[in-house]
Amino acid sequence: xxxxxxxxxxxxxxxxxxxxxxxxxxxxxxxxxxxxxxxxxxxxxxxxxxxxxxxxxxxxxxxxxxxxxxxxxxxxxxxxxxxxxxxxxxxxxxxxxxxxxxxxxxxxxxxxxxxxxxxxxxxxxxxxxxxxxxxxxxxxxxxxxxxxxxxxxxxxxxxxxxxxxxxxxxxxxxxxxxxxxxxxxxxxxxxxxxxxxxxxxxxxxxxxxxxxxxxxxxxxxxxxxxxxxxxxxxxxxxxxxxxxxxxxxxxxxxxxxxxxxxxxxxxxxxxxxxxxxxxxxxxxxxxxxxxxxxxxxxxxxxxxxxxxxxxxxxxxxxxx
Amino acid sequence: xxxxxxxxxxxxxxxxxxxxxxxxxxxxxxxxxxxxxxxxxxxxxxxxxxxxxxxxxxxxxxxxxxxxxxxxxxxxxxxxxxxxxxxxxxxxxxxxxxxxxxxxxxxxxxxxxxxxxxxxxxxxxxxxxxxxxxxxxxxxxxxxxxxxxxxxxxxxxxxxxxxxxxxxxxxxxxxxxxxxxxxxxxxxxxxxxxxxxxxxxxxxxxxxxxxxxxxxxxxxxxxxxxxxxxxxxxxxxxxxxxxxxxxxxxxxxxxxxxxxxxxxxxxxxxxxxxxxxxxxxxxxxxxxxxxxxxxxxxxxxxxxxxxxxxxxxxxxxxxxxxxxxxxxxxxxxxxxxxxxxxxxxxxxxxxxxxxxxxxxxxxxxxxxxxxxxxxxxxxxxxxxxxxxxxxxxxxxxxxxxxxxxxxxxxxxxxxxxxxxxxxxxxxxxxxxxxxxxxxxxxxxxxxxxxxxxxxxxxxxxxxxxxxxxxxxxxxxxxxxxxxxxxxxxxxxxxxxxxxxxxxxxxxxxxxxxxxxxxxxxxxxxxxxxxxxxxxxxxxxxxxxxxxxxxxxxxxxxxxxxxxxxxxxxxxxxxxxxxxxxxxxxxxxxxxxxxxxxxxxxxxxxxxxxxxxxxxxxxxxxxxxxxxxxxxxxxxxxxxxxxxx
Numbered sequence: 001x002x003x004x005x006x007x008x009x010x011x012x013x014x015x016x017x018x019x020x021x022x023x024x025x026x027x028x029x030x031x032x033x034x035x036x037x038x039x040x041x042x043x044x045x046x047x048x049x050x051x052x053x054x055x056x057x058x059x060x061x062x063x064x065x066x067x068x069x070x071x072x073x074x075x076x077x078x079x080x081x082x083x084x085x086x087x088x089x090x091x092x093x094x095x096x097x098x099x100x101x102x103x104x105x106x107x108x109x110x111x112x113x114x115x116x117x118x119x120x121x122x123x124x125x126x127x128x129x130x131x132x133x134x135x136x137x138x139x140x141x142x143x144x145x146x147x148x149x150x151x152x153x154x155x156x157x158x159x160x161x162x163x164x165x166x167x168x169x170x171x172x173x174x175x176x177x178x179x180x181x182x183x184x185x186x187x188x189x190x191x192x193x194x195x196x197x198x199x200x201x202x203x204x205x206x207x208x209x210x211x212x213x214x215x216x217x218x219x220x221x222x223x224x225x226x227x228x229x230x231x232x233x234x235x236x237x238x239x240x241x242x243x244x245x246x247x248x249x250x251x252x253x254x255x256x257x258x259x260x261x262x263x264x265x266x267x268x269x270x271x272x273x274x275x276x277x278x279x280x281x282x283x284x285x286x287x288x289x290x291x292x293x294x295x296x297x298x299x300x301x302x303x304x305x306x307x308x309x310x311x312x313x314x315x316x317x318x319x320x
Numbered sequence: 321x322x323x324x325x326x327x328x329x330x331x332x333x334x335x336x337x338x339x340x341x342x343x344x345x346x347x348x349x350x351x352x353x354x355x356x357x358x359x360x361x362x363x364x365x366x367x368x369x370x371x372x373x374x375x376x377x378x379x380x381x382x383x384x385x386x387x388x389x390x391x392x393x394x395x396x397x398x399x400x401x402x403x404x405x406x407x408x409x410x411x412x413x414x415x416x417x418x419x420x421x422x423x424x425x426x427x428x429x430x431x432x433x434x435x436x437x438x439x440x441x442x443x444x445x446x447x448x449x450x451x452x453x454x455x456x457x458x459x460x461x462x463x464x465x466x467x468x469x470x471x472x473x474x475x476x477x478x479x480x481x482x483x484x485x486x487x488x489x490x491x492x493x494x495x496x497x498x499x500x501x502x503x504x505x506x507x508x509x510x511x512x513x514x515x516x517x518x519x520x521x522x523x524x525x526x527x528x529x530x531x532x533x534x535x536x537x538x539x540x541x542x543x544x545x546x547x548x549x550x551x552x553x554x555x556x557x558x559x560x561x562x563x564x565x566x567x568x569x570x571x572x573x574x575x576x577x578x579x580x581x582x583x584x585x586x587x588x589x590x591x592x593x594x595x596x597x598x599x600x601x602x603x604x605x606x607x608x609x610x611x612x613x614x615x616x617x618x619x620x621x622x623x624x625x626x627x628x629x630x631x632x633x634x635x636x637x638x639x640x641x642x643x644x645x646x647x648x649x650x651x652x653x654x655x656x657x658x659x660x661x662x663x664x665x666x667x668x669x670x671x672x673x674x675x676x677x678x679x680x681x682x683x684x685x686x687x688x689x690x691x692x693x694x695x696x697x698x699x700x701x702x703x704x705x706x707x708x709x710x711x712x713x714x715x716x717x718x719x720x721x722x723x724x725x726x727x728x729x730x731x732x733x734x735x736x737x738x739x740x741x742x743x744x745x746x747x748x749x750x751x752x753x754x755x756x757x758x759x760x761x762x763x764x765x766x767x768x769x770x771x772x773x774x775x776x777x778x779x780x781x782x783x784x785x786x787x788x789x790x791x792x793x794x795x796x797x798x799x800x801x802x803x804x805x806x807x808x809x810x811x812x813x814x815x816x817x818x819x820x821x822x823x824x825x826x827x828x829x830x831x832x833x834x835x836x837x838x839x840x841x842x843x844x845x846x847x848x849x850x851x852x853x854x855x856x857x858x859x860x861x862x863x864x865x866x867x868x869x870x871x872x873x874x875x876x877x878x879x880x881x882x883x884x885x886x887x888x889x890x891x892x893x894x895x896x897x898x899x900x901x902x903x904x905x906x907x908x909x910x911x912x913x914x915x916x917x918x919x920x921x922x923x924x925x926x927x928x929x930x931x932x933x934x935x936x937x938x939x940x941x942x943x944x945x946x947x948x949x950x951x952x953x954x955x956x957x958x959x960x961x962x963x964x
Contacts, residue, residue: 038423045427049434054498057627059834060441061434064449066491068430070484071457077874078480085881112881117465130466164464165476166457167423 013174023089023109026160030173031083033076039168042072072168079171082116082164086133091140093181095307097272101144102181104155108139117164121175124156147183150268150311154180184307188269192241193252193277216240225260251296252278252285254306268310275310279303289313323416326470328365330459331413331425332358337452338432339406345439347391350403353384354410361413372414381411402435419463426460441834443826453481483877486869493845494862496855497838514593515742517554517566519765521707524742525698525719528794530760533591534744535599536827538755540585544601546746547790548637550766550778551599551758553743555616557652561660562707564725564740569615570648577603578643578775580636589830590629596621599743599758601635602778608632615649616739617641617776628835641775645737653737653770661708661729668733678771681734685727686784692716694723696786720789723781724765737770741778746793753824761794888952889941896934896959903964913938927964934958 013032024030035043046069053061091105110116110133121141122128133139147153161172216229219239229240254274259267271287278285279298286296287306292313294306336358343351357380364371384407385395392400409428416422433452436445457477458470465473514534515527535551543549558567580603590598598611598619607613609631612620621629645653656665671684695717703710708726711718718726724740731738745764747756766780783790836844845853850861897907900920907916917935921928937955 041423042427045431049431052434056438057837058434058437058441059836060437060446060449062492062495063446063488063833064430064434064437064453066488066495067453067481067484070487070491071480074480074483074487074870074873077870077877081877081881084878114880117468132465132467162464165480166460167464 023087024175024177026083026086026088026173028080028084031080031171032173033080033169033171036163036168036170039072039170042068042166042168046072072166075166076169076171078165079162079169081114082162083119083160083171083173085112086110086116086119086160088160088175090177090179093179095182095184095304095311096147097184098147098150098186100147102147102153102183104143104145104179104181106141106143106175106177108133108141110135110137110139112136117162119160119162119164121158121160123158145181147181150183150185150265151315152180152312153183154178182308182311184311185265185268185272187273187276188266189273190277191270191273193274193281193283194254194258216242252283253288253296254278254285255288256290257288264314268313272307272310275303275306323419323422324462325365327422327459327462328361328413328416330455330462331416331422332362334429334452334456334459335409335413335425335432337455338429338436339410341436341440341445341448342402342406342432345399346403346406347388349387349391350384350407354406357410357414364414371416374415377411377415381408384411398438402432402438405432405435422463426456426463429456443829446833450481454478457481483873486873487866490862490865490869492836493841494858494865496858497836497841514591514595514760515553515597515744515763516595517556517597519556519564519721519725519740519742520562521700521703521711521718521722521725524721524763524765525700527763528698528719528761532760533823533826534593534758534760534762535588535590536753536755536757537589537747538587538753540587543749543756544582544584544637546792547783548601549746549756550602550741550764550780551744551747552602552604552617552619552741553597553599554741555614555618555768556740556742557616558655559657559725559729561657561705564728567652570652571615571646573615573646575603575613575615575617576642576644577605577636578640580605580639582637583634584637585632585634587630587632589827590625590631592626592628594624594626596624598625598629598631600633601637603639603641604633604635606634615642627837628830630835639775640773642770643773643775645770645775650737650770653739654732654735656729656732661706663706663709664712664726664729665733667712668730671730672734678736678769681736682731682769682779685730685734686779686781689723689727689781689784694718694785696782696789720765720782723785724767727767727779727781731767731769739768739776741766741768745780745790748793750820750823750827752820753827755827757823889938889955892952892956892959893938893942896938896962899959899962899964913942924964927962930958930962934962 046065049061049065049068052058053065087109089107089109091107093102093104096102106121108119108131113135115135115137116133118130118132120128120130121143123143123145125145127143127145129141129143131139131141143155143158145153145155155177158175158177159172160175161170163170216232216237219228219241227242229237229242232238232240254271256267256271259270262270271289275285275287279302282298284296284298285306287294287309289309292309294302294309297305339354346354363369385404388400388403388407389395392403394400395404405428409425409432412421412425412428416425429452433449436449454474454477457480458474461468461473461476465476514532516523554566556564556566558565583605584601586601588599598607598621600607600619603617604613604619607619609629610622611631612622614620619633667688668681671681674680674684693716696719697717698719700711700718700722701715703715708729711722711726728738728740742763742765744758744762745766746762747758748762749756764782766778766782768776768778770776780790832840842853845858850857893913897916901907903924905920905923911919913935917931921931924931934955937951937958941951941955
């Protein structure tokens with residue numbers, strides 16, 4: 001019954017509110033107030049007190065009861081005032097890797113001479129942050145929202161609420177910003193980079209001779225079949241993989257089509273790992289995905305471009 | 321919100337404040353246990369040690385409840401309830417584990433404040449209530465504001481309380497008052513102090529240590545002389561050797577006054593004392609409320625007086641009372657317990673044998689008290705079984721109950737019907753309020769003897785020892801070093817003045833705040849011009865008043881929201897920007913004044929001069945510190961003249 005009411009209220013509230021871009025100013029249209037459970041309990045205590053006053057004819061008891069009741073009632077105005085005329089704007093969101101938390105920053109500006117106390121911002125999944133805003137002040141509320149998968153992450157409907165001053169009333173407002181954070185694929189476990197191609201740039205030939213052989217290491221799922229050290233296996237040294245030293249100045253192609261037959265998402269994770277490693281090792285690297293080809297390059301912007309392509313691959317939003 | 325140390329200290333302070341006024345009627349051990357528990361909790365918070373285990377708390381709780389059950393011999397009733405409430409609130413502090421527990425404690429402390437009003441509703445109690453409330457709300461805010469420091473929190477709390485006062489007053493005046501209890505009350509529901517229907521050596525002197533007000537009297541017209549002001553209370557007939565009691569009247573006959581004269585009218589405001597007797601000057605004839613006049617001229621209310629009561633009385637100061645007293649009543653007035661006080665019996669027999677009639681015996685007895693070194697004192701020595709003999713022949717130190725009791729005993733032994741009358745004597749005039757105050761220390765006991773042609777005649781043996789007691793009050797009659805309540809000592813005129821001021825204030829408080837009942841509400845509202853006060857009308861006015869006050873307060877509170885921090889320079893510059901914006905030249909949020917000016921000049925080349933001038937003035941005012949009124953005025957004019 002309560003859940004049904006809640007649902008009806010939510011759809012109603014949603015219909016009233018569109019996605020906000022830019023600055024939202026909280027006003028009486030967007031702030032809702034209801035008593036909290038403590039508020040109802042307090043009301044019950046007041047009724048008990050009033051009965052006691054009537055029964056024992058306690059005039060001073062009436063004074064106390066009415067004082068508390070009035071204060072409780074007035075705290076509703078205070079709760080409203082604590083939220084009203086706050087200006088909220090969604091800030092920049094740094095891209096994160098899947099599995100991390102995206103930090104959504106919201107800029108809250110208080111243009112009035114009233115200090116705001118203990119306002120809480122939370123999302124539908126219970127992640128929250130609490131903050132206050134000084135008079136004529138500005139605060140950044142940072143909400144960490146877990147990003148389980150790659151692609152765009154929208155924080156969904158956020159709720160801003162306060163129980164100030166006495167916890168008797170819950171004053172809240174919904175925020176629905178069209179802000180989104182980019183989530184890169186989760187980098188796979190550390191794996192050697194594919195061999196760099198020859199300078200001629202001819203190929204997406206991932207394996208190019210043995211001259212840079214650097215040693216063997218244990219096999220990890222996903223290693224290319226070509227690189228398994230069959231001789232070592234024959235010597236009963238277990239499944240091992242040949243490692244090659246990449247060299248400066250060479251161009252490296254991170255190629256989707258050269259990857260073994262594993263799930264697409266695993267491929268993206270592997271490529272992400274390689275983008276990070278290649279960037280870390282100062283290599284020039286290109287990325288080749290079905291339908292997308294990023295020529296070899298180097299530097300933060302190239303890295304970002306590659307990761308973005310990986311994050312949005314196949315989501316049909318690449319242009320966005 | 322975590323349960324931080326400041327929060328715990330705040331809760332400790334709240335519980336301490338609201339329980340402190342209860343200290344003087346809680347059993348001593350309960351106060352001690354509570355103090356120990358509070359100290360323990362404070363130590364745990366201070367040292368950061370964990371809270372005690374649940375089984376230990378449970379054991380302490382059970383032990384305390386059992387202790388209370390043994391102490392009070394019951395677990396029901398008001399006193400026990402209050403004691404349990406305080407104890408449990410203190411124990412709750414020791415198992416404070418969640419924010420919910422803190423909220424419960426806050427609500428509990430509000431409730432404990434109200435229980436204090438069973439015992440006192442005076443002005444100091446009201447002020448102390450406000451102080452406790454401030455502490456409670458300050459702590460309460462802590463639950464919602466977390467890091468905020470004590471002083472700003474106190475300011476918010478004070479603000480909340482102040483804003484609540486207008487609405488509280490409105491509710492207090494207009495909330496319909498329901499008369500009488502909603503359910504049966506436990507017997508101990510009312511504080512009782514004052515005269516009882518028993519008198520033993522020591523009972524009156526104990527009462528004299530209290531400065532509590534018994535009643536106040538306003539005379540219509542001139543007040544009688546002080547030595548005529550005998551406020552009649554319980555009449556005591558029966559004596560068992562140590563204690564005088566009221567007993568039961570053997571007749572239902574109405575008392576009879578002959579040759580009555582000197583009528584006097586006055587209004588008494590009686591403090592609640594949980595006993596049915598009303599006090600009036602001797603002898604009362606008419607009273608404005610339904611009350612019974614007992615055969616011994618005692619005024620009795622139909623129910624115990626457990627709320628402040630006002631009544632008008634007419635008394636007659638000269639009279640012959642009950643000349644036709646029925647024989648069975650006279651026999652009661654002669655009865656003595658057999659075997660007690662033989663020496664006193666012999667003395668009375670001697671007086672009787674000397675002849676000269678009843679009046680002569682009375683005079684002999686008074687002279688006996690006057691001449692044999694009797695002393696009037698608040699601290700008489702303890703008396704044994706034959707208390708009258710010991711007092712008359714050995715100790716000779718006593719308070720009014722000793723003199724009245726032994727005098728009546730002697731009269732009965734001499735064959736003269738006599739009885740003890742208790743009540744109050746005198747009163748203190750408050751010329752600010754124009755009324756007399758009778759306090760517990762004015763409690764007095766005197767005697768009445770029955771003479772065939774005069775009826776009952778008042779004899780006050782205390783007057784024979786300490787005439788000043790009757791003429792000038794208690795403090796005049798006692799030696800200076802006697803232990804008296806502080807207020808009873810006659811002090812400097814300044815202190816006397818202050819005392820009268822305070823009492824006049826208290827009287828107003830009693831009449832208007834504590835005595836605000838259905839009738840007074842009706843009368844007050846009628847005087848304010850509300851015709852025919854009904855519940856519906858009260859509710860309508862209440863709603864209208866609440867709406868009005870909330871509206872005004874909301875305006876007052878919310879106006880701060882729209883007070884922007886824009887100085888004059890900024891405001892004028894904004895006017896300039898608005899003017900440009902109307903022509904599609906909107907200044908971007910990131911755009912500096914000079915960049916904007918360049919862009920605007922490019923768009924409106926014919927205005928470039930004015931734009932450059934205004935921008936230069938603005939920059940000078942804003943960033944070069946040239947903030948004098950003349951420059952501002954020039955800037956204002958430049959913007960006003962700017963046209964597109």
